[in-house]
Amino acid sequence: ILSAQDMKRYDFKSGKVEYKLSGATTGTQTMFFDNYGMKEAKYADMSIDMMGVKQKKNTLTLLDGKDTYVVDWEKGTAVKMATPLYNMFPKGKNLQHAGEKMMENMGAEKTGTAKVLNKNCDVWEIKKAGMKMWMWESIPLKVEVNMMGMKMNQEATSVETDIKIPASKFEIPKNIKV
Numbered sequence: 001i002l003s004a005q006d007m008k009r010y011d012f013k014s015g016k017v018e019y020k021l022s023g024a025t026t027g028t029q030t031m032f033f034d035n036y037g038m039k040e041a042k043y044a045d046m047s048i049d050m051m052g053v054k055q056k057k058n059t060l061t062l063l064d065g066k067d068t069y070v071v072d073w074e075k076g077t078a079v080k081m082a083t084p085l086y087n088m089f090p091k092g093k094n095l096q097h098a099g100e101k102m103m104e105n106m107g108a109e110k111t112g113t114a115k116v117l118n119k120n121c122d123v124w125e126i127k128k129a130g131m132k133m134w135m136w137e138s139i140p141l142k143v144e145v146n147m148m149g150m151k152m153n154q155e156a157t158s159v160e161t162d163i164k165i166p167a168s169k170f171e172i173p174k175n176i177k178v
Contacts, residue, residue: 009037012161
């Protein structure tokens with residue numbers, strides 16, 4: 001049985017990706033990752049408009065191997081759960097195509113290639129979920145979702161890889177109740 005440090009979600013040890021959110025969800029999201037994506041923090045500041053109901057959300061989603069935490073800053077709480085994709089992750093060391101295997105495990109089909117931020121991406125579609133993703137080196141640079149008449153888009157505005165990420169980015173603040 002492999003430990004989390006033997007698995008690689010991304011082809012880079014660490015990185016930072018900034019996204020612009022548009023459609024039913026507007027705002028920004030910044031993703032930090034380390035240990036090849038087995039540690040990941042997504043900080044989102046967004047507004048959601050679902051069927052005329054508008055809601056502002058400021059969240060942190062923290063993945064730490066088998067565990068995922070979702071922090072709600074306004075409520076001062078976090079929910080801990082098993083990482084949804086952890087068991088879908090293909091087992092094996094030095095995985096070259098882990099991202100592709102995960103996409104196939106989710107029912108995705110590779111439909112072409114395109115550029116995002118001047119990076120060559122594989123385009124994947126999960127038709128039954130109304131989702132299209134542009135993946136670069138296993139990192140999603142663009143995601144379009146069109147489900148039940150609602151459109152949500154996420155597109156990278158900057159990407160940095162193999163950089164030093166402060167450990168504090170992957171910690172739940174002490175004032176947050178899990």
